Amino acid sequence: MATAKNRSYFCAVDRYLNVRASLRRRLHAVVVALVLGPLAGTAFASEIMTLPSIRSGNAIRLLRDEISQNVKSSMRGQGLAVPIRFARYTVAKDDNFYRIVTSTHQDPDTLASLNHLAAAADLAEGDQILIPNARGIFREEGGPMSVYIPDAKMHFFAGLRFHPEESKIFRGNDFVYPLHKFIVTSSYGTRLDPFTNKQTFHGGMDLAAPEGTPVLASRPGKVVFCGNLGGYGNLVVLDHGHGYRTLYGHLKAFTVKRGAMVAAGAQIATVGSTGRSTGPHLHFEMRKDGQLARPRLVHDTTY
Numbered sequence: 001m002a003t004a005k006n007r008s009y010f011c012a013v014d015r016y017l018n019v020r021a022s023l024r025r026r027l028h029a030v031v032v033a034l035v036l037g038p039l040a041g042t043a044f045a046s047e048i049m050t051l052p053s054i055r056s057g058n059a060i061r062l063l064r065d066e067i068s069q070n071v072k073s074s075m076r077g078q079g080l081a082v083p084i085r086f087a088r089y090t091v092a093k094d095d096n097f098y099r100i101v102t103s104t105h106q107d108p109d110t111l112a113s114l115n116h117l118a119a120a121a122d123l124a125e126g127d128q129i130l131i132p133n134a135r136g137i138f139r140e141e142g143g144p145m146s147v148y149i150p151d152a153k154m155h156f157f158a159g160l161r162f163h164p165e166e167s168k169i170f171r172g173n174d175f176v177y178p179l180h181k182f183i184v185t186s187s188y189g190t191r192l193d194p195f196t197n198k199q200t201f202h203g204g205m206d207l208a209a210p211e212g213t214p215v216l217a218s219r220p221g222k223v224v225f226c227g228n229l230g231g232y233g234n235l236v237v238l239d240h241g242h243g244y245r246t247l248y249g250h251l252k253a254f255t256v257k258r259g260a261m262v263a264a265g266a267q268i269a270t271v272g273s274t275g276r277s278t279g280p281h282l283h284f285e286m287r288k289d290g291q292l293a294r295p296r297l298v299h300d301t302t303y
């Protein structure tokens with residue numbers, strides 16, 4: 001997105017912020033109109049600016065000001081006072097999700113839904129996230145009240161919040177380990193591929209256990225896939241609602257059928273070594289809105 005268009009937008013914003021404080025409010029509307037003029041009335045944004053800091057500087061001050069204006073206008077039922085736009089921010093070492101929410105004057109649901117975050121702990125140093133100038137929910141599916149945003153390929157529902165259950169899942173501790181006893185042989189992230197001996201990205205967590213060990217559902221859900229799929233070998237996919245899915249790969253055998261509803265801790269399959277596997281283990285993967293997420297699992301003491 002580093003285009004000449006972006007740079008000219010950035011310069012315009014810088015020029016605007018260098019004017020005397022007393023003129024800022026009055027000029028704001030003019031500058032925004034000039035910059036976003038071609039977009040006025042089209043209800044979508046194509047500009048993504050870089051946010052160098054969430055603590056100080058002109059860019060974060062402008063973003064907070066626009067969020068505040070949009071919150072006020074949405075609450076009055078007047079839609080967005082400032083057309084929606086996004087800032088791109090690279091997560092720093094001392095950041096965490098809630099600190100970013102507070103510093104930017106955003107709310108958790110807005111940042112989580114826009115960035116497909118599966119959990120508050122899903123952000124790590126160096127990750128890039130988008131921060132919008134309005135609060136609401138971003139979804140891939142549209143609706144009558146939505147605004148379509150081409151860059152994010154998502155629909156925006158101003159002022160909407162998460163369903164309480166989605167908030168609960170996002171806050172964490174909702175998914176349990178899918179095996180009673182195991183050894184973690186590979187975690188989520190970059191690793192040395194055992195087949196190619198090259199650094200590759202591992203999208204899940206590998207839990208080694210003897211062949212035939214029961215594989216348990218990590219959370220209540222519906223079996224949406226049960227079959228053989230490429231490198232995964234025998235695979236079960238559970239849908240947990242609110243865009244959350246878990247995948248269980250390299251299975252030996254299935255103990256559930258597609259369409260079945262399963263409880264947390266219920267057996268769904270047995271550990272095997274089918275597909276692209278070097279020995280009996282479970283490849284466990286978590287997805288949010290179809291995108292890979294860093295698995296966050298807890299030990300369940302109820303079974």
Ligand SMILES: [Zn+2]
Pocket residue numbers: 186202204205206282283284
């Ligand atoms: Zn794996």
